[in-house]
Amino acid sequence: MEYAGAVYHVMARGNHGQKLYADDGDRRLWLATLREAWGRTGWAIHAWVLLGNHYHLLVETPEPNLVQGMKWLQGTYTQRYNARHQQRGHLFQGRYRAVPVEAESAEYFQTVSTYIHLNPARAKLIEIGAQKLWEYPWSSYPGYVRPGRPEWLVRERVLGSVGLGPGDAQGYEAYLATRVLELGLKAGRRELEARWKSMRRGWYVGSEDFGSGLRGWVQAALGQNRRESHSGPARRAHDEAEAGRMLAAGLRGLGLKAADLSQPPKGQTEKQVLAWWLHGQTSVPRRWLAGQLGMGHETRVSQAVTWVASSRRPEVMRLKKQLLEQAI
Numbered sequence: 108m109e110y111a112g113a114v115y116h117v118m119a120r121g122n123h124g125q126k127l128y129a130d131d132g133d134r135r136l137w138l139a140t141l142r143e144a145w146g147r148t149g150w151a152i153h154a155w156v157l158l159g160n161h162y163h164l165l166v167e168t169p170e171p172n173l174v175q176g177m178k179w180l181q182g183t184y185t186q187r188y189n190a191r192h193q194q195r196g197h198l199f200q201g202r203y204r205a206v207p208v209e210a211e212s213a214e215y216f217q218t219v220s221t222y223i224h225l226n227p228a229r230a231k232l233i234e235i236g237a238q239k240l241w242e243y244p245w246s247s248y249p250g251y252v253r254p255g256r257p258e259w260l261v262r263e264r265v266l267g268s269v270g271l272g273p274g275d276a277q278g279y280e281a282y283l284a285t286r287v288l289e290l291g292l293k294a295g296r297r298e299l300e301a302r303w304k305s306m307r308r309g310w311y312v313g314s315e316d317f318g319s320g321l322r323g324w325v326q327a328a329l330g331q332n333r334r335e336s337h338s339g340p341a342r343r344a345h346d347e348a349e350a351g352r353m354l355a356a357g358l359r360g361l362g363l364k365a366a367d368l369s370q371p372p373k374g375q376t377e378k379q380v381l382a383w384w385l386h387g388q389t390s391v392p393r394r395w396l397a398g399q400l401g402m403g404h405e406t407r408v409s410q411a412v413t414w415v416a417s418s419r420r421p422e423v424m425r426l427k428k429q430l431l432e433q434a435i
Contacts (some may be wrong), residue, residue: 109171114210119203132339148176157245209313217268350389383415
């Protein structure tokens with residue numbers, strides 16, 4: 108199930124239960140590959156944890172490109188793992204599992220991110236009461252509460268889901284320390300496991316309304332006719348013509364001229380906001396947008412979409428409002 112702005116809890120296991128990481132070198136290799144996937148896809152990565160024979164990932168896709176990105180991530184890591192260990196064959200157990208999350212509700216975003224970050228304690232990879240959760244290094248959690256956060260880790264939505272402001276590391280450490288102590292108590296663990304049971308077994312994480320919306324979306328996607336009978340080159344021409352019209356409207360809304368797009372810098376705020384707006388309004392590929400906006404490589408478009416969508420800077424908010432109100 109792919110759609111723009113979707114959030115997923117992604118899980119994958121080793122083939123026949125084998126380990127995905129033979130040593131820390133493999134773990135670093137997986138994280139480096141995940142970083143490359145972020146650069147290629149424009150994903151917003153909110154949480155992850157690497158365990159012995161599986162991993163968990165909480166990822167948001169500004170573009171509907173989960174399948175393409177996961178194929179590259181797992182295929183590339185498998186090739187690199189096999190080359191490093193001089194072996195061949197499958198590494199992962201079939202396909203990954205991707206469960207849509209109702210991200211607009213803080214409750215469900217909190218449920219998944221907390222589950223992911225508590226996995227080292229659940230799996231007894233740290234000693235509860237004697238070790239801090241952040242001492243387990245192969246998780247995004249240290250990036251939330253210790254120095255050295257990866258540039259590609261997005262923390263704001265997870266922190267906001269537990270009622271914390273951006274960068275409130277102490278508050279998040281206190282929150283998860285309490286959850287770890289609950290895991291150490293029989294009654295607390297039973298309550299947490301009951302909360303997570305449906306999340307692990309269900310096909311989505313969210314309210315009944317969210318599930319109904321997903322069902323309706325699937326039915327519509329399966330039943331709809333192809334867009335105005337266009338296909339192949341004709342459809343691309345149609346999409347690009349429509350995107351050109353929307354670009355002209357966006358320029359008017361921001362009080363810009365087409366010649367302004369050829370001026371540096373490639374990442375000026377107006378271009379980034381235009382990239383975000385056009386991405387949401389059209390179906391042309393990132394490469395087309397990057398070329399029209401003078402942004403260089405297509406990954407700049409993906410990064411701009413993610414940044415603008417989450418930014419609360421006054422200038423960005425003003426430009427977004429300007430586009431939404433005037434560029435029609």
